Amino acid sequence: MAKSSADDEELRRACEAAIEGTKQKVMMSIRVAKTHGTWVKAGKLGRGHMAKARVLALSLKLKGQRTKAFLRVLKYSSGGVLEPAKLYKLKHLSKVEVIANDPSGCTFMLGFDNLRNQSVSPPQWTMRNTDDRNRLLLCILNICKDALGRIPKVVGMDVVEMALWAKDNTPAVAKSSVQRGISGGLDYSAVPEDDMKVAVERELVSQAEEVDMEALLGSYLMGIGEAEAFSERLKRELHALEAANVHAILECEPMIDEVLQGLEVATNCIEDMDEWLGIFNVKLRHMREDIQSIETRNNKLELQSVNNRLLTEELDKLLEGLRVPAEFASLLTGGSFEESDMRQNVDACEWLLGALGGIQTKKIDPTFAKMRAVKERRGELEILKSNFIYSASAYLRNYFVDLVDTMLADKNLFSQRGQLKRPDHSDLRFKCRIYARLLRYLKKLDKNCLVPLRKAYCGSLNLLIRREVKEFSNEVRACTKTPKNVAVNWLEGPAGSGHGGNHPDSSMVSDAYSKMLTIFVPLLVDESSFFAHFMCFDVPTEEGDSGHKSEKVNDENLGIMDFDEKDSKAVKNPAELAALNGALRDLLDGVQEDFYAVVDWACKIDPLRCISLHGITDRYISGQKSDAAGFVRLLLDELETRISMHFGRFVEDTCYQIERSEKKTFVLPYISRFATLATRMEQYIQGQNRDLVDQAYTKLVTIMFVNLEKIGETDPPKYVDIFLLENYAAFQNGLYDLANVIPTLAKFYHQASEAYEQACTRHISMIIYGQFERLFSFARRIEDLISSMAPEEIPYQIGLSKMELRKVLKSSLSGVDKSISAMYKKLQKNLNSEELLPSLWDKLKKDFLDKYESFLLLVAKVYPSENIPSVAEMRDLLASM
Incomplete structure (x- = not known):
């Protein structure tokens, strides 16, 4: 027989070269045929299922204490070199099935449980003979058992038959040495071929299993008395069967030899045919791959041709949109900016904006944006934009300067001697509106280009506004006829009754200040608002939007408006608002000095006019709510602060x-003249906020009362209360009418009234005790003792006997009419104000009767038998004098 491909060392080295770098060792490699068809006749595949030559290789990889086993499928490339085709992990091998339709039994199928597509039948592998099949399958089963601890399910093949085949075809080797080769990390590349065969073709039934089977058979009773006899009988029958089989085989040996020779010849023919078919299959596959490659290249060339044509058309459209029209090229490179050319300039700006917007990376395909032609055209447009912005900015800066210089040269536009001129900027704004749309387009092209233009506009217009304010301020002060000696010291002026006093009228200074604000505050607000719109700050328009309406409407209508700081459409960007406030400061800075000069001039003429000036300023502050008039609000706040400073x-x-005043008269000058001062201050309030005046009242009256008490302490004790009551009475008399309508003065009026009552009480008590000291001292002694002892015990105390009482009554009440006349004369002598005498005399009589009545009540309790003049008699005596 032909040598098996499993013993082909060249094949094994080729497999190892194909999987080089995977750190896997090839244990066995063998050639097979791969099919997907079914066997319809003996030894023949169905039509359309051509077998493919493949090589199956079993490999192991040692990873620490673990061993990984793989089944690799390799195929021949176009150059006849083995290359990996498929890789299976043996740990997923679940079934080994020998195909029943193949009569030769050389075709089998390996089932893996991790294949994704279970609907497609797994490939079938066909070996050259059953020895190769058994050799491969035994190697697979042994590796699964030793390396993975389990064997897959075997279908269509007897495991015992395979074990017998392995025992007959493989020398016996100790099983433990083979297991150490797998579990101990043995290098299979260094194991001899014989050892490898033993390692993969060991017994499929372990020793423990044999022991169990023998025990099972020993425990089974078959009805035979002696096991030895039964065993002998079985041996005899076995020998007889073997002898019969040997005899039959010997008789059929010639026929068997003839059949085997025929089979060997047929096998060789089939092998040669299989090799030829494999060669033809490889050539056909290569031809098919070449055809597919040619078709792919043709498709790519056709697609590339179509894409190039479409790309050329797109580029032509793109570049056509970026080409600068001739009518715009001259305007963008160096055109005129006169009023007659503004429409063309605006159209050129609009086109340039559209071209730049269309070429932005976000609006076109990124591939187009990176092309050289597009980059060059973008660079040309950027150069056009820079040149146009530079030319327009230079023209507008010069235009603003020339426009303001022309107005500064015309003296008739400013206030002159004997003539106050109201500034008129309508013509200036009309000429600026011509370039409003141009400025809007410049901001869209480059918002930073407006910064120098705003500075130029602010610098030029600032000169004009400052001169207008200065000339008006000088002339309004020069043409105002002011009274003399208005600001004389109010302590040294003539004393009034609270409503009298003739003072020069200083209302003209208030009128001059009011005229100054009336003329220039609206002008400054209008200029601020116009500047915010004209220079394209994000402020709302008259329609209430934020600049999103038609630009033509905005260009034609940059009129002045009042903004509401609560408007939801107002400036929301803090950076934009900060930039606007900074520009407004550049526009209007410096005008405050002339306003300060008018305030200082008015306050110097009549400091009390600060009250009316403060009210005028406060009314203007409450009327300014616009974000665009922020500088005007600051100016008014500073004016109000300055006025408050002068008044303070x-x-x-x-x-x-x-504090420095001295006592030259019994009634101090500032007490008698304060009513006149308060009357004048009330005349200047005229319905405005009273906080400023009320604070002044509080501070002045507090100092007045403190200083009054301080001066009173320097007089002798008997004159202190007279001095205080006369001054507090004068203060009340002067403020009586004002206190009825002014809460702050009413509070001080009541405070003076309480102090007056206290001074009167002290002074009257001093006069009464001066004439009737023994009488009321005796009463005080009784009053001290009556709380601690019985009234009938008091006459027995030293100095309080009836005899002592009679002596006191005789000395005090004999000639009582003379004592009362003496009290009246003393009261009249000390007073300097005659109108206070009746009220004080009435108060003295009342206090005397109250004290006398208390004395009579005490005497009635302690000395009930004593005869003393009654209260009614004393009241009649006082009434008759």
């Missing part, structure tokens, strides 16, 4: 004068 300085000076 006036209040501080007045407080200083009060």
Whole structure:
């Protein structure tokens, strides 16, 4: 017989070369035929199922203590070189099935449980003879048992028959040495061929299984008395059968030899035919692959031709859209920016914007954007854009400067001696509106190009506005006739009753300041709003949108409007708002100095006019709510702060004068003149916020009362209360009418009234005790003791006997009319204000009667038998005097 391909060392080396680099060792390699058909006749495949020559290789890979087993399928390439085709892991081998339709028994199928497509039948492998089949399958089963610990299911083949075949065709080798070769990491490349055969063709029934089978057979009773006799009988029958079989075989030997020779000849023919068919199959496969390659190349060439034609058409369309029209090329490279050419310039800008937008990477295919032609055209457009922006910016900067210089040269536009001129910027704005759309397109082309234009516009217009404000401020002060000596020290002026006093009228300074604000605050707000729209800041338009309406409408209507800071469409971008406020500062910075000059001039003429100036400014502040008028709000806030500072300085000076004032008269000057000052301050309020004036009232009156008490402490004790009550009375008399309508002054009026009552009480008590000291001192002694002892025990105390009481009554009440007359004369002598005498005399009589009544009640309890003049008699005596 021909040598088996499993013993072909060249084949094994070719397999090892094919899987080089996988760190796997080839244990067996054998040639097979791969089919997918069915056997219809003996030894023949069905039509359409051509066998393919393949090589099956069993390989092992050692990984630590684990052994991985693989079944590799290799095929021949066009050059006859083996190359890997399929790889199966033996741990997934679930079934080994010998095809029943193949009479020769050389065809089998390997079933794996991890194949994805179970609907497709697995390939069938056909060996040259059953020896090759048994050799391969035994090797597979032994590897599965030793390396994986299990064997797959065997179908269509007797395992015992295979074991007998392995025993007859393989020398016996110790089983333990073979197992160590698998489990101990033995290098199979170094194991001899004989050992390899033993390793893969060992017994399929283990020794333990044989022991179990013998035990089973020994325990089975077959009805035979002696096992030895039964065994002898079986041996005799076996020898007889073997002898018969040998005899039959010897008789048929010539026929068997003839059949075997015929089979060998047929086998050789089939093998030669199989080799020829394999060669033809390889050549046909190569031819088929060549045809497929030619068809693929033809398809690719045809597709490439179509794509090139479409690409050329797309490029032509793209470049046609990027080509600069002749009418726009001259305008973008160096055209005129006069008013008559603005429509063409705007159209050129619109085209340039569209071209740049169409060539952006996001709007065209990225492949087109990387092409050289597109990059060059983009560069040309960028150069056109830069040149146009540079030319337009240079023209507009010069245009703004020339426009403002022309207005500065015309003296008739500014206030002159004897003539106040209201600034008029309507013509300036009209000429600027011509370039509004151009500025919008410049911002779309490059928003950074507007920064120098805004600076140029602000710098030029700032000169014009500052001169207008300065000339108006100088002339409004020059043409205002102011009274003299209005700001005289109010402590040194004539004292009034609270409503009198003739003071020069200083209302003209308030009118001058009001006229200044009336003229320039709307102008500055209008200029701020116009600048925000004209220079393309993100502020709402008159229609209430944020600039998304038609540009033609916006260009024609850049009128001035009032913004509401609560408007939801107002400026939302903090960076944009910061840039706008910075530009407005450049536009209007410097005008505040002339406003400050008017404020300082007005406050110097009449400091009390700060009240009316503060009210005027506050009304303008409440009317400015626009984000575009942020600088104007800041200006008004600073003016209000400056006015408050002047008024605060006036209040501080007045407080200083009060603190330094001395007692030259019984009623201090600032007490008698404060009502006049308050009356004037109330005249200047005119319905505005009272906080400024009320704070001044609080500070002034507090200092007045503190200084009044301080000066009173320097007088002798008997004159202190007279001094205080006369001043507090003068303060009340002056503020009586104002306190009825002004809550702050009413509070101080009540405070002065309480102080007046306290001073009166102290002074009257001093006069009463001066005339009737013994009488009321005796009463105080009784009052001190009556709380600690019985009234009838008091007459027995030292100094409180009835005799002492009679002495006190005699000394105090004999000639009581003279004592009362003395009290009246003393009260009249100390007072400097005659109008206070009646009220004080009435109060003195009332206090005297209250004290006398208390004395009588105490005497009635302690000395009930004593006869003393009653309260009614004393009241009649006082009434008759």
